[in-house]
Amino acid sequence: MFDARPSDTDYVRHRVSxxxxxVARRLDGSLTEDEFRPLRxxxxxxxxxxxxxxxxxIPYGTLSPDQMRMLAxxxxxxxxxxxxxxxxxxxxxxxxxxxxIPDMLDHLASVNLHAIQTSGNTIRNTTTDAFAGAAADxxxxxxxxxxxIRKWSTDHAEFQxxxxxxxxxxxxxxxxxxxxxxxxxxxxxxxxxxxxxxxxWVGGGLGRTPMLGSVIxxxxxxxxxxxxxxxxxxxxxxxxRRDNKYKARIKITVSERGLDVFKADVEDDFKFRRLExxxxxxxxxxxxxxxxxxxxxxxxxxxxxxAERAANPAFRSWTDTNLHPHKIDGYASVIVTFKxxxxxxxxxxxxxxxxxxxxxxxxxxxxxxxxxxxNVVLPHVHKxxxxxxxxxxxxxxxxxxxxxxTSDIIACPGMDYCTLATARSIPIAQEIAEHFRAVGLEDEIxxxxxxxSGCINACGHHHLGHIGILGLDRAxxxxxxxxxxxxxxxxxxxxxxxxxxxxxxxxxxxxDRLLRAYLEIREDENERFIDAYRRLGPAPFKAVLYxxxxxx
Amino acid sequence: MSKAFIPTAAxxxxxxxxxxxxxxxxxxxxxxWTPDPAQATLYEDEAIAELALLKAIGQDNLVVGPYMVxxxxxxxxPEPTHFRxxxxxxxxxxxxxxxxxxxxxxAAHV
Numbered sequence: 001m002f003d004a005r006p007s008d009t010d011y012v013r014h015r016v017s018x019x020x021x022x023v024a025r026r027l028d029g030s031l032t033e034d035e036f037r038p039l040r041x042x043x044x045x046x047x048x049x050x051x052x053x054x055x056x057x058i059p060y061g062t063l064s065p066d067q068m069r070m071l072a073x074x075x076x077x078x079x080x081x082x083x084x085x086x087x088x089x090x091x092x093x094x095x096x097x098x099x100x101i102p103d104m105l106d107h108l109a110s111v112n113l114h115a116i117q118t119s120g121n122t123i124r125n126t127t128t129d130a131f132a133g134a135a136a137d138x139x140x141x142x143x144x145x146x147x148x149i150r151k152w153s154t155d156h157a158e159f160q161x162x163x164x165x166x167x168x169x170x171x172x173x174x175x176x177x178x179x180x181x182x183x184x185x186x187x188x189x190x191x192x193x194x195x196x197x198x199x200x201w202v203g204g205g206l207g208r209t210p211m212l213g214s215v216i217x218x219x220x221x222x223x224x225x226x227x228x229x230x231x232x233x234x235x236x237x238x239x240x241r242r243d244n245k246y247k248a249r250i251k252i253t254v255s256e257r258g259l260d261v262f263k264a265d266v267e268d269d270f271k272f273r274r275l276e277x278x279x280x281x282x283x284x285x286x287x288x289x290x291x292x293x294x295x296x297x298x299x300x301x302x303x304x305x306x307a308e309r310a311a312n313p314a315f316r317s318w319t320d321t322n323l324h325p326h327k328i329d330g331y332a333s334v335i336v337t338f339k340x341x342x343x344x345x346x347x348x349x350x351x352x353x354x355x356x357x358x359x360x361x362x363x364x365x366x367x368x369x370x371x372x373x374x375n376v377v378l379p380h381v382h383k384x385x386x387x388x389x390x391x392x393x394x395x396x397x398x399x400x401x402x403x404x405x406t407s408d409i410i411a412c413p414g415m416d417y418c419t420l421a422t423a424r425s426i427p428i429a430q431e432i433a434e435h436f437r438a439v440g441l442e443d444e445i446x447x448x449x450x451x452x453s454g455c456i457n458a459c460g461h462h463h464l465g466h467i468g469i470l471g472l473d474r475a476x477x478x479x480x481x482x483x484x485x486x487x488x489x490x491x492x493x494x495x496x497x498x499x500x501x502x503x504x505x506x507x508x509x510x511x512d513r514l515l516r517a518y519l520e521i522r523e524d525e526n527e528r529f530i531d532a533y534r535r536l537g538p539a540p541f542k543a544v545l546y547x548x549x550x551x552x
Numbered sequence: 553m554s555k556a557f558i559p560t561a562a563x564x565x566x567x568x569x570x571x572x573x574x575x576x577x578x579x580x581x582x583x584x585w586t587p588d589p590a591q592a593t594l595y596e597d598e599a600i601a602e603l604a605l606l607k608a609i610g611q612d613n614l615v616v617g618p619y620m621v622x623x624x625x626x627x628x629x630p631e632p633t634h635f636r637x638x639x640x641x642x643x644x645x646x647x648x649x650x651x652x653x654x655x656x657x658x659a660a661h662v
Contacts, residue, residue: 026572027572027573027613029612029613032612033572033612033616033617047570047575047616047617049636049639049640050575050576050577050640050643050644050649050650050651051570051574051575051576051650052570052575080647080649094644095575095649096575097573097574097575098572098573098574098575099573099574344646344647347646415635415636415639416639416644416645416646417644424639424645426644426645426646427645427646430646473635473636476633476634476635477635478635
């Protein structure tokens, strides 16, 4: 049942004071690590390969300039001057000290941020389209619904001990940019007979058993959102497997029981849940709609923008690549990639964070988004301001014109930081980006999604990469499997393993062979790698990945 | 990475964990815990190692998650046999952060 709290901040501060006391009890020996671990995880505190890690929730990826500045402050004062954008649009700090984390959380509370439910078998941060509220193809801004889900799921008493973690995504565009089919529950906003509602997907997920979800309801009326979500998660809570961690996600529950059986249970439960919702959720939704009202867009001439495009090839290239169509004439959404050649994908320095806060205030209607591909979006920028914005970004090394291209790689932290990892991801991403920049093929290759995970848990979404790379430990040596044909967007697909893995030093040559072959066999420059793969199948690509097999 | 490694003379091991208060990696040494893996005690006897691991587990107020892991005898002290432990002893490869910043021997040639 939805519980409208008088103040988010009071609640968050209460949780921080609880955690501060828990840390004190851990340090004075009153709590053992076994007792403390679930408490710290509830507050986003992991123990990683070199240090603790604090994962901060960025609800549906939306940040205000003040919140961004607070992240910069934490990076400087409690970490090593940077933070890491995750594929769940959160921020991770890699080096906090346990004794200082309560202070970090207090600072976060002052800007209404927290780390609650960024770990544990709970409902995690709901993700959405990074262009929400701005995209030209959007039916409606999904963030009021995402906020409703956040309020409802935070500290939801029934769902604090699910069989496994639970991830929800919501997309409002005609094109899905939130990876809806790859989530435990995915929601697409749709309209039917003039009524707004959701196409509800269930049972998707990556990890060791990657699956795309299925549609459990093709039209769910808007007002039924929370009771229906509750019915799905309650059904999963009771029927999901708790005997085997690797079979505990809802995708396994749905596939083992069958969608029809699962759905019948959900619909039965839904009948009763629905009676418990008396409209407070709809009142809250109306309030959230006001909170997410569009900013006061302005009218201005775009002559300067066009003139700069004509005069400055670097600016033109950046605007060709890093802008997304906006619903308002004269505006664009700007993709600021954190994928400069040699950079660690998704790492942002405190200076870069402060600059983005300042630029969002100056040119971006105070709005900042974190995208699931580890970039940052300024959703509302008037084109007249783009030349000045570009210059400011370029000075900070943030104007790389590579959004959606070869070097715009998603990579998890891998074994450079993560205790679950079986191999490193970051150096592979860096080497690929640097190589294709050096050989000058990135522009020719065009749109390409490369995704790298350092273990089978797939935080780097490798299954959804047109080219996916999975790092494994083969007899004490890092080894990388390549998957082909994955897609997280227009035609969702799980990539298929191409064959035997490659040692680290052979990954870049293998990707080089693959992409040179693609350039040879594509019909024209409009045929992306993934399109050519779909047209031709895996055979020509496997042949260049494994030439010795073909020769033999 | 097995956490149930049992050392022998042929395949010795060290005990490692994370510091409770600050989180950095530490190794069990003669007089407690050290952030320098070269100072770690190398265990070659199963019974002695088992006792030491029990002692480490009993120091829950100092360290988190102690485990025994294979190591080899090197000229300057125990050395890792697996790349995971090598990364734990050095720090991340994308930045000069972590233990590598305090180890003079490695810092010299980075």
